[in-house]
Amino acid sequence: MTEALNRHYQLCEEIGRGRFGVVSRCISPETGSHYAVKSIDKRLTTGDLLDSQSLIAEPKVLHLLSQHPHVINLHNHYEDDFHLHLVLDLCSPEDLYSRIVSRRFIPEPESAILMSQLVQAIAHCHSLGVAHRDIKPENVLFEVCNGRLKIADFGSAETFKDGELMSGVVGSPYYVAPEVLSGADYCEKVDVWSAGVVLYVMLAGFPPFYGDSAVEIFDSVRRANLRFPTMFFQSVSPSAKDLIRRMLCKDVSRRLSAEQVLRHPWIISAGGGSG
Template sequence: MTEALHRDYQIGEEIGSGRFGIVYRCTSSSSGEQFAVKSINKALLVDPVDRDCIDTEAKLTHLASSSSSSHSGSHTVRLHGVYEDSSFLHLVLDLCDGSDLFDHLSRHAPLPEPEAASIMTSVIEAISSCHKNGVAHRDIKPDNILFDGQGGLRLADFGSAGWFGGGGNSTTMMSGLVGTAHYVAPEVVRGEEYGEKVDIWSAGVVLYVMLGGGLPFEGGSAVEVFEAVMRGNLRFPTRIFGWVSPEAKDLMRRMMSKDVSRRLSAEQALRHPWITSGGGAR
């Protein structure tokens, strides 16, 4: 690791790993505050697409959490420093030492509507913060939604993120098959150019998993999953969704609309009655 990183932070134990590197706990030498440092091994970036993603990750992570609304921005993992040497790129990030939503759902799904609404509100606020700054996350899934250990949620891992412009209006369309098969929007699978609403589709799939305990589009292979996604035949089996409110189902239909022009934006989703009522919480 770079001399500057060791000067500024005390590096602790490994707390996670991924395709390209390892995440460590670290402590600021000046303040004593704890962070995470994601150390990316450049030697593993053989594919030019992977190199491009890593090159832009730091920039887009910073942009995504730079909203003028500190509340919505607080739901994205923030970047605190970048260090680089010949072998590694090191990103100092917020420490989220709780579990992630995938682990939570593995133990507790399906969730009660008020709990699902609370989680989804934070997720959509994070997406809204990203979109206001011209960033599409492009890989919204439970694994990338982290509990920060203080009762909050953070949207993490901007390695697949794309830049589309600012002000909430797509000024530059994006392209490329990016994301995770079960959560990716149909326009991405079809190979079309697309806008930031791909994140809303993915968040809709997350909501479906929270309330139903399973995925809306499945198959025995990635190809079959993509075919199911492109059909977009959204069903709510009574044996699974019989207890789920009509308002929750309406929100999912609007988030997973194949017609992008009819799909909700992040701001529209935040104003949906199911969200504003806290999933009918009393």
């Protein structure tokens, strides 16, 4: 462990584990505040250039985005020859995915509030020239101290300038936008597509595009044949379905921007506020 980290924080129990390291709870003896520290073993990424680049990029992106109420906040970071430690907001073990699984679906008013907070974070990222590129329920966390929604895991994030397109196939099967899979360059609206899938999943309990394998899922996403099965959507309002259609629009030029999503009547009328 980096000596500087140990000088400033008292490490506690492990609360998570990933491909490249562990997440632990830690306490600042100076303030008594609790945080999460994501400790990454850089030696595990040496064989993969993309993984190495994302490790370098993530703290820079988080510094750029910090202090937004719905983006995971980077409080400190420390690095030595073998490890990178990111001191982050402490979030609950229950992410949005766990919440949906345990409850089967999220009622419309609550979904509107969560979607408003999620898209506020996405709009903030886009305004600063950052595309997250891996929006999914597993990357939507809730802060321990107040339950506030936070988007996390910026390992796939990319920076862009106005009008500048991005490239590279990144994202997660159910949530990735069709233009990413086509191999063409794409814009930041890929995040709006992914958020639209998240909204569908919150209301229905299952994704709009699916299959028995990654290949089948990708084929379904490319076709983008959006349906609202009556059994699951009979009590969902026309306004909610309208917003989903506008977010899951295959024609990127007609797909809503994050700012436009926030102005949609369903978000405004269903009580989606600043949180």
